[in-house]
Amino acid sequence: MKLSSPNRAAIPEAALQRLSTAFGLLQELRISGTDEISSAEIGRRIGVPAHSVRKDISYVAEAGRTGAGYDVEVLQGVLDQHLGFGRKRRTCIVGLGRMGGALLAFQELWAGGFPIVAGFDASTNKLETIRTNVPLFPAYQMADVIKREGIELAIVAVPAEAVQRTVQALIAGGITGIVNFTSAVVAPAGEGVFIRNIDLVNELRILSSLLTLHNGAA
């Protein structure tokens, strides 16, 4: 997929992903008080060649000073403004098992600009046993709560067999972005709804394969 920024060519999705990672780095740099950085140093830190860093940034805007690197704050501002990386978006967790429960308390989400404003689970028993400051609701209230609270994003941590109908319910409720944490792949869902799959077992399997190939396949 490619989406265009005004006056610039469309941004390849691979570039968008690298820029998002770079944005995370810039946030760290600001906390640590670093004011300037070169494309070479950004590249070293996120594992990308310097010329790719410059190329990726150039899809968005001119953000550096020829011959003198980038101002961390300026670059961050430019990426935020054009790509929305700094925008705060209200987020919910669906499925409150061990993993979902851990996500409710995951500080990085708040720090990263994604406040968790609701949790959902099909089991009302479970809702009562969880200790958290996040408001919890039974699954059947999803659509109502999403609309009332203006929730834009959802992290889905339900059992694999419940993913399809959970995603459908989220979309019906007006959610526009979903991170699917289960091992069932959810294919693209419709105009204006974006989905990203995080599959831990799949990542381990890819590692396993890389080891097999590296050590000389059978």
Add this chain to the structure above:
Amino acid sequence: MKLSSPNRAAIPEAALQRLSTAFGLLQELRISGTDEISSAEIGRRIGVPAHSVRKDISYVAEAGRTGAGYDVEVLQGVLDQHLGFGRKRRTCIVGLGRMGGALLAFQELWAGGFPIVAGFDASTNKLETIRTNVPLFPAYQMADVIKREGIELAIVAVPAEAVQRTVQALIAGGITGIVNFTSAVVAPAGEGVFIRNIDLVNELRILSSLLTLHNGAA
């Protein structure tokens, strides 16, 4: 990165990732008792065009019957044999906060062929408070335990600032594959050690950007 399988051209990493996802699908199909499947149906289920599915498989071997689709068991066997997707690999969790604790109990890991055989944390207090059947150890014993137990893979869920030294300790201990669950990017680490980054905040930020671009950027 590309790695070659005997008698075939090197496999693009993107193809390897899609095939890993397809392998996961094949496992589901076997559980549900499906014997045959076409490239079109595989593609529909994992969100990839049919011709890409065929192309990806062809990097590995001839695994179908011209005109008659794939036998699920045969295809799974071929992918396992050439790419090691079905290999069981002993795995550990490093960092036993809420997230690491949830991972210790994550059934999908066992089911997926990645038995969790050890957990590590720098805090000995924490080790005492966790209820699990998985043997837990203080972080300083990592290298010893990894060697003794023949552990090949690690999932790192420590605080972001501890990632670098954790990864170094793991590699020193002989770990060959790492999934980094923290938001700090870990760049490629050395010959024969593979790393994959899973960054939830980054995924949400990418979604946020897609929404911004889709709705007409500022």
Add this chain to the structure above:
DNA sequence: TAGATTGTTAATCGATTAACAATC
């Protein structure tokens, strides 16, 4: 048989890399 579907070759498309003029 006719319809379906694979495996592969060739064509297209797009992303990455290289190189360098501009300039701090």
Add this chain to the structure above:
DNA sequence: TAGATTGTTAATCGATTAACAATC
């Protein structure tokens, strides 16, 4: 100034797509 470093254009490289002969 001289060295460093950006932004962009052009060249390369590689992946994806299209198309079709083979054949179940």
